[in-house]
Amino acid sequence: MALVPDQHGPGGRLQPLAEDGTALGPPQHAPRLAAAVAQEEAETAPRWVWAAAESAYAPLLPLRLGRCHDLRLTEALLLGHEGSWGAPRSLGAAWSRLHALPVPPDLAETGPADAQDSLFAPDRLQLPPGTDPLEAVVAVHAAQQRRVQAITDQVARTRFRLLIAAESAGALLAAEIADDGLPWRSDLHDGLLTDLLGPRPHIPGTQPKLLAELAVELQQALGVRSFNPDSHTQVLRAFADQGIQLSSTRSWELAKIDHPAAALMIRYKELARIHAAHGWAWQDAWVRGGRFRPEYVVGGVVSGRWASRGGGALQIPRILRRAVVADPGWALVVADAAQLEPRVLAALSADAGLARTAAEGDLYEALAAQAFQGDRDKAKLGLLGAMYGQTSGDIGPLLATLRRRYPAAMGYVEAAARTGEDGGVVHSRLGRACPPPAAEWFDLTEAPEAAGEAGARSARARGRFTRNFVIQASGADWALALLAGLRRRLATLASGSDRPHLVFFQHDEVIVHTPLDLADEVAAAVAAAGDEARALVFGDTPVRFPLSTAVVDCYADAK
DNA sequence: TCCTCTTGCGCC
DNA sequence: AAAGGGCGCAAGAGGA
Numbered sequence: 001m002a003l004v005p006d007q008h009g010p011g012g013r014l015q016p017l018a019e020d021g022t023a024l025g026p027p028q029h030a031p032r033l034a035a036a037v038a039q040e041e042a043e044t045a046p047r048w049v050w051a052a053a054e055s056a057y058a059p060l061l062p063l064r065l066g067r068c069h070d071l072r073l074t075e076a077l078l079l080g081h082e083g084s085w086g087a088p089r090s091l092g093a094a095w096s097r098l099h100a101l102p103v104p105p106d107l108a109e110t111g112p113a114d115a116q117d118s119l120f121a122p123d124r125l126q127l128p129p130g131t132d133p134l135e136a137v138v139a140v141h142a143a144q145q146r147r148v149q150a151i152t153d154q155v156a157r158t159r160f161r162l163l164i165a166a167e168s169a170g171a172l173l174a175a176e177i178a179d180d181g182l183p184w185r186s187d188l189h190d191g192l193l194t195d196l197l198g199p200r201p202h203i204p205g206t207q208p209k210l211l212a213e214l215a216v217e218l219q220q221a222l223g224v225r226s227f228n229p230d231s232h233t234q235v236l237r238a239f240a241d242q243g244i245q246l247s248s249t250r251s252w253e254l255a256k257i258d259h260p261a262a263a264l265m266i267r268y269k270e271l272a273r274i275h276a277a278h279g280w281a282w283q284d285a286w287v288r289g290g291r292f293r294p295e296y297v298v299g300g301v302v303s304g305r306w307a308s309r310g311g312g313a314l315q316i317p318r319i320l321r322r323a324v325v326a327d328p329g330w331a332l333v334v335a336d337a338a339q340l341e342p343r344v345l346a347a348l349s350a351d352a353g354l355a356r357t358a359a360e361g362d363l364y365e366a367l368a369a370q371a372f373q374g375d376r377d378k379a380k381l382g383l384l385g386a387m388y389g390q391t392s393g394d395i396g397p398l399l400a401t402l403r404r405r406y407p408a409a410m411g412y413v414e415a416a417a418r419t420g421e422d423g424g425v426v427h428s429r430l431g432r433a434c435p436p437p438a439a440e441w442f443d444l445t446e447a448p449e450a451a452g453e454a455g456a457r458s459a460r461a462r463g464r465f466t467r468n469f470v471i472q473a474s475g476a477d478w479a480l481a482l483l484a485g486l487r488r489r490l491a492t493l494a495s496g497s498d499r500p501h502l503v504f505f506q507h508d509e510v511i512v513h514t515p516l517d518l519a520d521e522v523a524a525a526v527a528a529a530g531d532e533a534r535a536l537v538f539g540d541t542p543v544r545f546p547l548s549t550a551v552v553d554c555y556a557d558a559k
Numbered sequence: 560t561c562c563t564c565t566t567g568c569g570c571c
Numbered sequence: 572a573a574a575g576g577g578c579g580c581a582a583g584a585g586g587a
């Protein structure tokens with residue numbers, strides 16, 4: 001069912017579609033779109049087709065819809081798959097390509113990100129003047145279906161359809177999470193800040209008491225006056241004047257220094273970061289009515305991970321998890337995938353030995369028992385090094401052991417690295433493509449003997465990227481499938497204002513806010529969704545993707 | 560004053 | 572111990 005909101009007012013148009021995208025019957029105009037959509041959802045539960053969830057779904061909330069086909073996200077996936085990486089993906093851009101018209105650039109990439117709330121408004125679809133948006137939605141959707149059908153390999157085609165469905169489900173969910181919000185206790189947050197920094201300054205912009213005192217102590221320890229500890233330049237100079245040459249002001253660098261100012265500096269940086277990134281200003285900007293409402297960007301990372309825009313939703317410091325507390329009578333079900341990426345590697349490569357370590361329990365423990373004389377740290381370090389392309393340190397012998405014992409798994413990542421070094425493109429399990437090298441990359445690497453060390457270094461860097469991409473992106477495939485399945489299951493548990501709802505997602509971790517009496521059912525739904533995601537994405541594999549799940553009152557109490 | 564780049568660090 | 576993948580954000584540095 002194609003759906004286009006009117007430019008103004010609460011109405012909109014609907015157009016029934018066949019599976020291949022051809023229109024079934026004439027479009028209908030609904031004076032009250034939300035009511036018409038709710039009725040259609042209850043009666044036929046169609047797959048909704050729209051330009052972008054931000055413009056079509058967000059205005060309908062808190063209405064809940066089951067599934068959708070998001071044209072903008074699908075366009076991006078298809079363009080990547082077809083090798084047209086980075087081409088504009090708006091409805092107008094897709095329509096223009098269909099009709100060989102000049103393609104408008106994506107708005108978000110052309111200017112400063114102001115007026116973000118209107119970026120996806122109906123009148124910002126980038127359509128040529130006079131074009132009917134509904135006609136464009138129908139035509140672009142049909143064309144996308146044809147492009148998917150053109151994938152010749154049947155397994156690849158099926159997986160790509162799954163990718164589109166999962167990405168689109170993510171679009172629904174991101175809008176819903178932004179609408180529901182993560183429970184956030186400003187009073188507890190404030191208490192944490194006061195303990196760490198001192199009371200909130202009355203005058204905005206002034207330093208909290210404890211931070212200011214630390215700055216003074218630093219000045220005394222370094223024997224300087226009018227010293228700004230936030231300035232790298234001044235910090236480096238002050239330490240140099242004490243006879244200490246630092247190559248940077250990084251904390252681990254300071255930790256090696258034997259000087260009373262070093263510990264003070266580290267402490268100052270920790271506190272200053274909390275204050276700047278997640279202090280009172282952050283709370284004022286992002287917490288309203290006991291909820292933190294993050295703006296997720298679905299597909300915002302090339303690997304398919306979500307990104308966030310404003311609010312730093314994916315970088316909440318662990319210490320502030322104390323402020324995330326369920327409402328009275330409610331609970332948080334916190335679940336995170338254990339050792340997701342090594343399990344993804346085991347499943348992707350079908351390495352029999354590595355799969356045995358990932359059949360259950362602690363993967364690194366099993367790996368250590370098999371190949372590292374029980375040394376779990378070595379096993380973990382070696383496997384992470386293999387997945388990231390680490391070469392330095394004492395990693396060599398560990399990688400050699402892994403290569404001998406798990407040739408298929410190591411061969412898999414090394415093949416991905418070689419493809420990247422040669423300028424090629426790799427894909428996730430479900431078919432998400434990695435970006436090709438930038439044009440300048442070829443200038444550097446085409447003639448390595450001429451480009452010299454810089455070219456070789458650039459090629460190796462791209463090899464590390466593609467090596468990690470196949471794992472990180474396939475992990476994102478799995479996580480999206482988990483989200484979609486979990487969301488579907490939660491909808492069956494209850495409806496209305498007492499329904500359990502997802503409130504947080506961070507790469508391999510989810511939080512569901514649920515009425516207490518449904519918490520056990522939610523936990524079961526999480527486990528079922530995880531196993532379903534494994535079967536959908538990786539099929540028949542002995543690898544398991546266990547989730548460690550905790551039912552808690554406060555996020556900080558989950559493990 | 561505005562804008563971009565760099566640095567450093569939070570998260571996975 | 573501090574290198575190897577992916578991000579977003581704030582503050583300072585420095586040029587226009």
